[in-house]
Amino acid sequence: MDDLARTRERFHRAGVAWHPAFDLLGLEAPDFVDAFLDFSRSAAAGSALTPKDRQLIQVALAVATTHLDRDGAAVHIREAARLGATRAELVHVCQFSTLLGIHTMPLALSVLVEEAERAGHALDEEVSEEGTRAGERFVAHRGVLPEDLEPLLRLDPGFLDAYRTLSRTVVSAGVLEPKLVELIIVALDVSSTHLFAPGARLHVRNALAAGATISELMEVIKLTSALGISGTALGVRLVDEAFAGG
Numbered sequence: 001m002d003d004l005a006r007t008r009e010r011f012h013r014a015g016v017a018w019h020p021a022f023d024l025l026g027l028e029a030p031d032f033v034d035a036f037l038d039f040s041r042s043a044a045a046g047s048a049l050t051p052k053d054r055q056l057i058q059v060a061l062a063v064a065t066t067h068l069d070r071d072g073a074a075v076h077i078r079e080a081a082r083l084g085a086t087r088a089e090l091v092h093v094c095q096f097s098t099l100l101g102i103h104t105m106p107l108a109l110s111v112l113v114e115e116a117e118r119a120g121h122a123l124d125e126e127v128s129e130e131g132t133r134a135g136e137r138f139v140a141h142r143g144v145l146p147e148d149l150e151p152l153l154r155l156d157p158g159f160l161d162a163y164r165t166l167s168r169t170v171v172s173a174g175v176l177e178p179k180l181v182e183l184i185i186v187a188l189d190v191s192s193t194h195l196f197a198p199g200a201r202l203h204v205r206n207a208l209a210a211g212a213t214i215s216e217l218m219e220v221i222k223l224t225s226a227l228g229i230s231g232t233a234l235g236v237r238l239v240d241e242a243f244a245g246g
Contacts, residue, residue, distance in 0.1 A: 003026070004023070004026045007022075007026050007030065007033060007034075007037075008022070010037060014040070014044075015041075015044060015051065016037055016044060017058075017072070017079055018075070019072060019075060019233050020075075020233070021071070021232070021234075021236055024236050025232070025236055028236065029236075032232075036226075036229060039226065042222070043223055043225055043226050044223065046215060046218070048213060048215035048216040048218075049183075049216055049219045049220070052080060052083040053180055054223065055080035056080055056089065056090070056176075056180070056184070057184055057220060057223055058072075058076040058223060059076045059077055059080055059090060059093050059094070060093050060094075060097070061187055061191055061224060061227060062076055062230075063093075063094050064096075064097045064188055064194065065097045065098075066100060066191070066193035067193045067230065069227075069230040071230075072229075072230055077090055088175050089175055089176060092170075092176055093176070095170045095173070096170060096185060096188060098166070098170065099166070099167055099170055099188075100188060100194065102149075102163055102167070103194070105149055105152070106146070106149070106198060109148065109149070109152070109155070110151075112151075113151055123154065123155070124155075125154075127154055130157045131152075131153035134158070134160050134161045134164075135150075135153050135160075138161075138164045141168045141172075142164065142167065142168070143206075146202065148198060171185075178210045179207060179210040179211050179212050182207035182210050182212065183207055183212060183216065185199070186200060186203045186204055186217065186220055187224055190220075190221055191227055192225075192227050192228065193227060204217060
């Protein structure tokens, strides 16, 4: 068995996914691969999450619209399936990425309202009956209307209703248990490619209310810390292409 095969076997024994780019990194930078293995083993060594749930969370992180790590997603989807994840569970996990799009609104709405008022545009101060009903429906289905989405009650209650329906469909699909749903959303919100603090706080609160433990939440947070390997993987493959045949 050569050095690369032995390194791959060590990853397998540690339960750490072998990213395709490690075939290059294992030859070019073996010390880095060893260090990353130790780091990943620390991030994935907890026992609070089941191995399958851990893989489902990593699938969500890989396919997130802020990340789009095709190779990593393929690795974690295969591993999740090996551990017993169903097709329905994996399809459900992929749907969470769509919800990240709404996070443009907290930034955009505050800027729009402030700059419109500064420019002298009159915005409705009172919430219409349609807006009031839209807000009530949102709270009934999601428990709370985030403060940073409240301007939609005045500006576009129809859009808020459409988002409520979309998010309710994803969050309440009934494929994954509510606690795991919240843990997945926490992972997406705290990931280095998103860093959405208001959502992270809301969904940590929801996860705790759904029965999540501090240990489970810490494992979720640690899993997100390994996302940086995707940039390294992309870079070394491009380096390899640039020097191919040189």
